[in-house]
Amino acid sequence: MRSPGSTVVVLVGAVTDDIVRALGRLPNVQAVRLTGDDTDGAPSVRELLGSASRPFLVHDLDPLQNVAAAWIAFFADPSTRGVLRIEIESALTAFAAGEAVLPDYYLVLDPEHLEPAESQWWLGVLAAVAPSRVIPVEPRTAAVQRALGALPTGRAWPDPAGWLRELHLQVPDRAGLL
Template identity: 50%
Template sequence: MVVVAGEEARRVVAGLGGLHNVRAVTRDDRDPEEFADLVRRGETTYVVHDADPLAGVGDAWVEFFDGVSATGRLEVAIEEALGALRAGRLELPDYYVVLDPEDMPATRRHWWLGVLAGAAPSRVVPAPASAARVADALGHLAAGRWWPEDVAGWLRGLPRVVPDQAGLSGSPA
């Protein structure tokens, strides 16, 4: 499973629909159960979609470090994600393809290329916001370390992962 993330994710995912061995699914207005069923039924090499299972955590982390979130919002987002992961309503993807990270605000870029890439370096791939470039990236995905074995501990440690140090050696990420 590959999540395409970024401002142009829906457009890029829709542009991947005709590729061999790729099932492209966009979240659109589907309810969560219907969308999860569509993703699970993928019998191709890649199921590519635009519904980031950690979006709430990522948004809350960015707001926390940008100083614009309500107290406790990050912790609540983490516990909600953990509950959904335990219940099988969410699943961590095999890969994230992050569109145009160089155009993102600094803290958001640190989320993708620091926090997530620090946790699983081969699993976060930057790419231009183009279906052709993402298709090329799909053909070159590398195997590597999976997400942390202790996902709960990793997520609960995020409030201590400072943006400009995320993913660096010795960082809790």
């Protein structure tokens, strides 16, 4: 259900309504806030992807947010490995059904102020899977606009089934290291 003409970018971290609104005013960006307090009536990701008509589709609904939370929880308490497995399989099912899509890029806003485990998720685990697809950015509108205009090329995300099912082997503080 993905719009072939749009580059999908998910904003994570210190996302604000002001940044999303400012991006939405750009002529080549469709920006939508899908999380937070004022999202009643927001389209589903599937609807959003099907109707995307601009070169960039930017939103803040991370399709891996539950997997990330489960991975972080697993290393705080290894007895939660079953929860991690369930979240991984749920994400893979959503990808297969077209209910969610792994974005082309993640822009991680204000990475210096993330909790250490979150930082390991974004800048360790995900960045190791596809280094050019996870980009740290200052939490300012101008910085996010510059990042959108300078997205690097690189290999696409590998099949998520392979690397997601290996997440239990990615240890914080060593995530992404060979």
